[in-house]
Amino acid sequence: MTGSLFYFLTFLTLIAALGVVFSRNPVYSVLFLILTFFSLSGHYILLNAQFLAAVNVIVYAGAIMVLFLFVIMFLNLNKETEQHKSALVKVAGVISGGMLLIVMVAALKDAPVEGYNAATFNSQIGLVENLGKVLFKNYLLPFELASVLFLAAMVGAVMLGKKETGERHF
Incomplete structure (x- = not known):
């Protein structure tokens, strides 16, 4: 049961995160981000970190996303007033994102990955x-x-x- 819930939440998180990145409407992007935060809170609950789940819902999905929606609606973004980005800016964004990915992979490639150890696991830790x-x-x-x-x-x-x-x- 827990395994299938984990995979469902993972699928939902990835789809919502891709919706944030690829959505052309900024309001939809923020709504996808709220869904991403809620599904991450589900992961926190599966990890027995109820406090992190509650803080994630209250602070991020609640307060900060309401602020983002307020700013986006206050700016009244539409296609006529939006500046079009040149190809150079798009290429620079792809290069900087790729460099960030390389740095993250290099930093995490030697990180120890430990599995579940029933002898030392404390279920009350979170x-x-x-x-x-x-x-x-x-x-x-x-x-x-x-x-x-x-x-x-x-x-x-x-x-x-x-x-x-x-x-x-x-």
């Missing part, structure tokens, strides 16, 4: 409860410093986004 224990026990200071950094960034964003008026209120 659960949110265990992640919270490790996060608050071993990494409490970096976690709190990151939260203060995010708070400062939010205050800065509010201050930058606020309209300037003649008078200041503290």
Whole structure:
């Protein structure tokens, strides 16, 4: 059962990713990307990483894709206003993509591939409860410093986004 679900999710992920790349309509591209993120979340669940699956759905498929759709619809892209790319730009894109593929293959060719070992496998490793224990026990200071950094960034964003008026209120 799990094997057939894995192959189905893999097929769905690959088809949706190809739809992102080859779709001519940017809105369809974003919708295919959302489908890709959901199918990747299914892979995370199969790997017993429920926290990653939830974060992937909430952050990527939820917030960032809504932002992408908003920007695409705000720009009102259509064929009349879109600039046509020259052959040189297309060739440069293919060359840079091919070079990236070569670098990735060279970096991963010597990576060790380990299989499933039933003696050392811990089925509780990806659960949110265990992640919270490790996060608050071993990494409490970096976690709190990151939260203060995010708070400062939010205050800065509010201050930058606020309209300037003649008078200041503290």
